[in-house]
Amino acid sequence: MKLPRRKFLKVGASSVALLAATGCDRMPRELRLLLSLQPKENGPFQPPAHESIDLLTHVLNRAAFGARPGDYEHFKKLGGTLTEAASAWFESQLDPDKIDDADAQYAVRRFETLNEPLGELFEYQEDLLQHELMRGTLARAVLSERQLYEVMVQFWSDHFNIDPSKGDCKWLKVADDREVIRKHALGKFPDLLRASALSPAMLWYLDGRVNRRENMAEKPNENYARELLELHTLGVHGGYSQKDVMEVARCLTGWTVRSRGQPPNFQIGKVEFNPAHHDFGAKEVLGQRIPATPATLPPEERDRLGQHELERILEIVTRHPSTAQHIGAKLCRHFIADEPPANAVSAVAAAFSRTSGDIPATLRALFATDEFREQRGSKFKRPFNFIVSALRATGARTDASLEIVDYLHRMGHAPFNYPTPEGYPDKAAPWMGTLLWRWNFAVALSENRIKGTQVDFESLRANAGGDNGLMAHLLGRKPTPQEAQAYHDSGAGLALMLASPAFQRC
Amino acid sequence: MADVQSFVTGNGDEQRTLVVVFLRGGADGLNMVAPLPDDGYHNARPRIAITKSKAVALDGFYGLNPLLKELEPLYRDGTLAIIHAAGSEDSTRSHFEAQDLMEHGGIIGGGWLARFLRAQSNAAAGPLAAVALGSAVPECLRGAPTATVFQSLDDFSLGDNRNRLTESLGRLYGLQPDDLGRAGRYTLDAVGRIDKLRNAKYHPANGAVYGADRFSNGLTQIARLIKARVGLQAASVDLGGWDSHFSQATVMDPLMLRLAKGLSAFCQDLGRELDRTTVVVMTEFGRRLEENSAFGTDHGRGSVMFVLGGGIQGGRVLGKWPGLTKDVLEGPGDLPVTTNYRNVLAPILERHGGAGTLGQTFPEFTFDPVRLFG
Incomplete structure (x- = not known):
């Protein structure tokens, strides 16, 4: 593909700027950056050539939404060996701001509402907001060079799940996605948790907004407190009691x-602390005492101390060892296996604790485990992963249309549509009934029957070096004799490969 | 993990199907099932009330609108139960707010039917576990494990002349010894059943005659899926247009005919299969007691619900009738809700395997279930 001159200049300029900015880094890092900035060529490429999935393909399967045409060959150059290349790619992905992502950013610019400030969101029809949020998420997952970042965005969107169909979340989730999930997806867990605790959408979704105690007769609303402990931090068996939930x-x-309907309009969505609704009595949370605030203090001081209890709670729960264990286990389930191996969970939890919840450092520890490296091709892709990986693998041009979102609806996995706070399940079993729609999608995609999405089958096959190369590219390894036979017998080789058992896994 | 097979192919006795019919627009319960001896009713509706002579008498108190008379045999044989003064706690009288609240089951994310299906089994739901007729997933199914909007059976097919593709898929999935292989084989089986249906002209059983409208067509498709045993757990179909502010008869009469004809044909067509099917008919709110100057009625509160199906102890109008005197009317003069719709759905969900999960389906609700099943 020939680049338009303007874009070439932009890429060139930004790589120079990045080189200058990273001048003090180690040399290989600069090389990596330069390589990742090189434009993808729409030309011949070498697919993986091993009998089984190699480490680089494995990392692209799990820490990205699969390889695009040419990705494998391109990223192989990042290291002398496949292991080095896989490590170098993974390391570069941990610092997404340094990865040029102009194509994806350009593509999602059409979804204007994603950039609207909180107050402006209420000016839009809720359907439009939902559609743009879903389409934007899909487009970024397909197009972004910051693949691990997008994978983590999905992970945290489940972890801090909000179903926008509840009340004002219809508008507020757009801001939550941007200011909470995307802002901190590869940042620090305590920052992410704090942003979530004070997210207007979360205050709506888990009823924090109506958690008040004007007098001792009033019962605080425990909804957020419970999910904070059960889902967001310690985990259900994390060693807290019902009393802890009530105290939190x-x-x-x-x-x-x-809320909407509370004038003035320009303040809708604003998060506030109302001291008149705060319980200033003494509390004890997970064995830590939080003293009462004396009524004799000046109002500003009481206000400040009341607000500070939120910081104190978040500090207590993020430092609790169960939180490291819980997050570690969830990450290992996502990246390694449905039943996360205990050794890997320990290593990841230890890194989480050691770094006070630094997400890149935690992921680095995960990547280094033998368990991660060995568990190849065994995770059942969730429907979103299946759709995105199919679009990437085929090099499809797509506008991430609602027609594609509709396939996700049918499979029960449209972004931001999970009704309860625990987020979409991250195990194979609940998704086993989705094969019919996967096959339907495989057929529709390969026959260019999805409006706004095109696959150029002939050039894809030619660039991959023919049928065998195409199969190796899609499977991440050489096809088995049975797969090759089925490819030819089916009369619809591309659809068959995308619908095959192997492509349902990563 | 629950066996995929039970969802995909169904095993006859166990697989039950819940059909939710939503009458959008606020259907006037008082004009469908009238309290015939209640003077409050006749006084408030001098021009539009159903008179005793025209009504189909049900039980000495209530009478069915004559346009719903096709439902009478179902009432008489015990298939149909009616719940009067039913509805939700929403008092906004806004279509959107009231539908949203009712379909979500409160101010809560996701639909009640979706939560019911998710809670049924944290394992596999078949590809055809939940369907909605029309063009969009209704809010009650928002967040379901699968929710397919469809208009015809073609939507479930891999397309025509796919034998080579399905044979090749069959061979590759046949080589998989695990859950994925099993799921693949059962899915191919379901595709085969659907394709047989698609290619055959449908003849409703037992002399059933559906209407020629969209509602009847939707019920026909649902009946076909139920009979084909493809694992259908829940289906949703809307009949909209009940917002009868103006000239109530013009608005409601054709809809009542369609409703009665569709439901009656559906029950007849299913025959014995109705034993494992429940149909529930609901609306977001009823209408003002007093007719307005345009021969219509405005947004109100309580309405009726219909429940039809296997095991129902029908032939009864259930729910407490509050009377229509000034002191009991609510707000601007509306029939109050004496039976929350959740208390009608609760026993139905129990029958459909949701006994242990009612709290997940309708959180923060204290149940007082209507005794639909005796």
């Missing part, structure tokens, strides 16, 4: 968010 709820009384 008391600490968080008074935080609320301005």
Whole structure:
């Protein structure tokens, strides 16, 4: 593909700027950056040539949404060996801001609402917001060079799940996606958790906004407090009691968010602390005492101390060893296996604790485990992963249309559509009934029957070096004799490969 | 993991199907099932009330609108139960708010039917576990494990002349010894059943005659899926247009005919299969007691619900009738809700395997289930 001159200049300029900015880094890093900035060529490429999935393909399967045509050959150059290349690619992905992502950013610019400030979101029809949020998520997953970042965005969107169909979340989730999930997806867990705790959408979704105690007769709303402990931090068997849930709820009384219908309009979505609704009594959370705030203190001081209880709670729960264990286990389930291997969970949890929840450092530890490296081709792709990996593998041009989102609806995996706070399941079993729609999608995609999405089968096959090369590219390894036979017998080789058992896994 | 087979192929006795019919627009329960001896009713509706002479008497108190008379045999043989003064706690009288609240089961994310299906089994739901007729997933199915919007059976097929592709898929999935292989084989089986249906002209059983409208067509498709045993757990179909502010008869009469004809044909067509099927008919709110100057009625509160199907102890109008005197009317003069719709759905969900998960389906609700099943 020939680049338009303007874009070439932009890429050139940004790589120079990046080189200057990273001048103090190690040399290989600069090389990596330069390589990742090189434009993808729409020309012949070498697919993987091993009998089984090699480490680089494995990393692209799990830490990205699969390889595009040419990705494998391109990223192989990042190291002398496949192991070095896989490590170098993974390392570069941990610092997404340094990866040029102009194509994806250009593609999602059409979804204007994604950049609207919180207050402006209420000006839009909720359907439009939902559609742009879903389409934007899909487009970024397919197009972004920051693949691990997009994988983690999906991970945290499940971890801090919000179903936008509840109340004002219809508008507020757009801001939550941008200011909470995307802002901190590869940052620090305590920052992510704090942003989520104070997210207007989360205050709506888990009823924090109505958690108040004006007098002792009033019962605090425990919804957020419970999910904070059960889902967001310690985990259900993390060693907290019902009393802890109630005490956390008391600490968080008074935080609320301005709703629609509460004038003035320009303050809708604003998060506030109302000291009149806060319980200033003494509390004890997970064995740590939080003293009462004396009524004799000046109002500003009481206000400050009341607000500070939120910080104190988040500090207590993020430092709790169960949180490291819980997050470690979830990451290992996502990246390694449905039943996360205990050794890997320990290593990841230890890194999480050691670095106070630094997400890149935690992922680096995960990547280094033998368990991660050995468990290849065994995870059942969730429907979103299947659709995105199929679009990437075929090098499809796509506008991430609602027609594609509709396939995800049919499979019960449209972004931001999970009704309860635990997020979409991250195991194979609940998704086993989705094969019919995967096959339907494989057929529709390969026959160019999805409006706004095109696959150029002949040039894809030619660039991969023919049928065998195409199969190796799609499977990440040489096809078995049975797969090759089925490819030829089916009369619809591309659809067959995308619908095959092997492509359902990563 | 629950066996994929039970979802995909169904095993006859166990697989039950819940059909949710939503009458969008706020259907006037008082004009469908009238309290015949209640003077409050006749006084408030001097021009549009159903008179005693025209009504189909049900039980000495209530009478069915004559346009719903096709439902009478179902009431008489016990297939149909009616719940009057039913509805939700929403008092906004806004279509959107009231539908949203009812379909979500409260101010809560996701639909009640979706939560019911998710809670049924954290394992596999078949590809055809939940369907909605029309062009969009209704809010009650928002967040379901699978929810397929469809208009015809073609939507479930891999297309015509796919024998070579399906044979090749069959061979590759046949080589897989695990859950994925099993899921693949059962899915191919379901595709085969659907293709047989698609290619055959449908003849409703037992002399059933559906209407020629979209509602009847939707029920026909659902009946076919139920009979084909493809693992259908829940289906949703809408009948919209009940917002009868103006000239109530013009608006409601054709809809009542369609509703009665469709439901009656569906029950007849299913025959014995109705034993494992439940149909529930609901609407977001009823209408004002008093007719307005345009021979219509405005947004109100309580309405009726219909429940039809196997095991129902029908032939009864259930729910507490509050009377229509000024002191009991709510707000601007509306029939109050004496039976929350969740208390009608609860026993139905129990029959459909949701006994242990009602709290997940309708959180923060204290149940007082209507005794639909005796």
